[in-house]
Amino acid sequence: MNDNKTNINWFPGHMTKTRRMIAAEIGKMDAVCEIVDARIPLSSRNPDVEELAGGKPRLLILNRVDQADPVQTKRWAAWFRDRGYAVLEVNAKTGEGTARFSAAVRTLLQDKIAAWQAKGQVGRTVRVMVLGIPNVGKSTFINRVAHRKTARAEDRPGVTRSKQWVPVDQTLELLDTPGILWPKFDDPQVGVRLAFTGAIKDDVVDLEDLASRLMDYLRRRYPDALSERYKITPAEEDSGYDLLTQAARKRGFLMRGGAVDTERMARILLDEFRAGRLGRFTLETVEDLEA
Ligand code: G4P
Numbered sequence: 363m364n365d366n367k368t369n370i371n372w373f374p375g376h377m378t379k380t381r382r383m384i385a386a387e388i389g390k391m392d393a394v395c396e397i398v399d400a401r402i403p404l405s406s407r408n409p410d411v412e413e414l415a416g417g418k419p420r421l422l423i424l425n426r427v428d429q430a431d432p433v434q435t436k437r438w439a440a441w442f443r444d445r446g447y448a449v450l451e452v453n454a455k456t457g458e459g460t461a462r463f464s465a466a467v468r469t470l471l472q473d474k475i476a477a478w479q480a481k482g483q484v485g486r487t488v489r490v491m492v493l494g495i496p497n498v499g500k501s502t503f504i505n506r507v508a509h510r511k512t513a514r515a516e517d518r519p520g521v522t523r524s525k526q527w528v529p530v531d532q533t534l535e536l537l538d539t540p541g542i543l544w545p546k547f548d549d550p551q552v553g554v555r556l557a558f559t560g561a562i563k564d565d566v567v568d569l570e571d572l573a574s575r576l577m578d579y580l581r582r583r584y585p586d587a588l589s590e591r592y593k594i595t596p597a598e599e600d601s602g603y604d605l606l607t608q609a610a611r612k613r614g615f616l617m618r619g620g621a622v623d624t625e626r627m628a629r630i631l632l633d634e635f636r637a638g639r640l641g642r643f644t645l646e647t648v649e650d651l652e653a
């Protein structure tokens with residue numbers, strides 16, 4: 363296993379530019395809508411958005427709820443609400459939860475909108491900046507709330523390079539921003555969790571190491587899912603790599619000479635996990651945070 367690779371240090375371009383753009387535009391916004399992955403609600407946030415968006419009313423979209431543990435999603439929703447965020451639980455792929463977006467924005471901004479109306483500014487447009495790391499489902503979400511049928515070329519992942527205004531209705535406009543993740547992983551586990559979900563590309567991580575870590579997490583939190591899917595019986599003393607080896611054996615992944623093909627199993631575990639074939643899991647919990 364390659365320790366250097368697992369200590370993820372991932373530095374994409376366009377980062378500084380995007381941060382500057384957010385800082386320059388934020389003053390004109392009425393609210394900020396941050397889209398996070400419900401499976402990793404903290405690790406999937408850009409680290410200094412808190413500071414950049416400081417003071418603005420905030421809407422937090424817990425996206426991919428279909429892939430996350432429903433019990434944990436409720437806990438996270440409450441955790442963010444306690445911290446002053448308006449929260450929506452969403453599956454952008456099916457559209458579940460997205461219909462409540464406009465109303466949620468207007469509720470969040472009701473005092474401001476009432477103040478506008480009192481000044482005679484009836485029908486003034488509400489502007490919301492939408493932020494989200496790549497692959498979190500930002501384009502899918504925006505297409506849903508703006509009732510756009512198909513993703514345009516510029517909405518494809520990684521293609522939205524600059525800011526873009528998207529009308530939702532006559533008095534609500536979104537400012538779409540490039541989906542960029544800038545690293546400030548004080549906690550190395552953040553990078554690992556992003557890699558579990560595929561938010562960090564597999565070519566910058568060691569797959570067997572990553573899959574072993576995922577096995578280890580699943581053994582601790584969701585052992586039944588491993589028994590069901592891979593017909594293995596995880597024991598307390600089994601390392602993640604042991605479990606990867608056991609699963610590979612069960613699947614008959616042997617190489618010439620009889621060695622177990624753990625790399626193939628690693629790929630399969632990650633693919634199946636990301637495709638939701640093992641079940642619905644949350645990879646960081648409120649309890650972990652408060653422990
Ligand atoms: P981005 O703009 O944030 O980069 O992400 P994008 O919307 O392109 O979504 C990335 C992938 O995640 C897409 O899948 C999309 O369908 C899927 N996705 C978005 N939101 C959700 C969700 O709430 N639940 C689930 N399960 N998936 C979601 P894809 O495989 O790239 O495309 P497609 O096969 O769906 O067309």
